[in-house]
Amino acid sequence: MIRRLLSALCVVPGAVLVVAGCAQKSALSVPEDRPQDANGYQNSLQPGVSAFGAATPMPEALQPGGDEPPPVSQAVIPPPPEPRQLPPAEQRHLELHLAAQRFVYFEDGRPVWSGRISSGADAHPTPRGRFRITAKDADKRSGSYTNYFDRPTPMPYAMQFHGPYWLHEGYVPHGAASHGCVRLRHEDARFLFARMRVGDPVTVVE
Template sequence: MSAPSTHLLSFLAALSLVGCAHTPSETLTEPEPRETEWRIGGADAGLPADMSQGFIALPVTTGAPIEAEPDASEAVPTKAEAIAAEPSSWPAESATAAPAADADTAKHRSLTISLGEQLFEYKEGESVVRSGPISSGKPGNPTPTGRFKVLSKDEDKVSSRYTNQLGMQAWMPYSIQFYGHYFLHEGWLPGYPDSHGCVRVGEKDARFLFERLRVGDPVLVVN
């Protein structure tokens, strides 16, 4: 190739490069992002600009709230189901026990009064628990004999028939009625029959018998 041709080609190549450098490049315009409504924490807001904070935006779903179905594994079995499943593990239902009999009422209490010996004898079953001196009715006012029973008890009885040395109604502490107007009670013990028909005993014996004997217990008075 001749020298003029070589210069011509070099000129055309340089001209093309100069044209590319001065031609502005086409600018690509990004479309505007559409605004989408999101609900985060109960408030309407746009999509957070910084997702690095861990926010998760979920679209709102309208309608009735969805209730969680109960877990069948957590259902409480009925008593019948539990008995069928584990009959040996269910506690047995016991009937209400009858109250125990009063031990005191089971004892056979009895009182024997001997006018000839001027003694009393208190027994529970076949055992003599206590005995002591008495003063029964004096001549003209004898104490009746026979089989009787305790009719009533009065810890602070006052006689309605007889008076004491001071002219006051006679006091008859720890009275135990066994027949009509005849009582066993605390009183003076001279060592012989001296009452108007009642049976006198000492203070400690009277209190003991009053506490032990019950209405209905047998009383035997013998000569």
């Protein structure tokens, strides 16, 4: 009897979601022939955006109310390129578009990758303007916020761009929800951290 009961049991693996917070209190158009996955989503590689240093007008598809697909799990979103497989770049530049909740990353004036972000909520807005990466910390922990275990909230692949404001891996819902930092999906945070350097410009626009 015991053997039959044990044989009937099964273990269903689960998934653990770690929600990252902020450190301090204080679909772009793509070529039609771009391959799609089983869910109909296209790769985020973005052609023909802007030259280095200028804010890019957002295509109609990314404007509020545009025909953007609803939030999906990270598993169905194509990953960015492998950082080590890209050639070296002389210039790197990151644009953050708050209204569309998207980033666009450029190398030598050419768009290389784009993805979702979650910026500061209305009560904790992310500052607009032109900034630069001032520090990087792959294993940063928050100095102001704790997680559900009452421990400093992890902020992997963190890059400081203005005072207490950082770019880092974290939970990316459909909309602005952070305390001012800019959250990125794991794959995007890892990619940007590997490619960008201290001193690289970051432009934050509405």
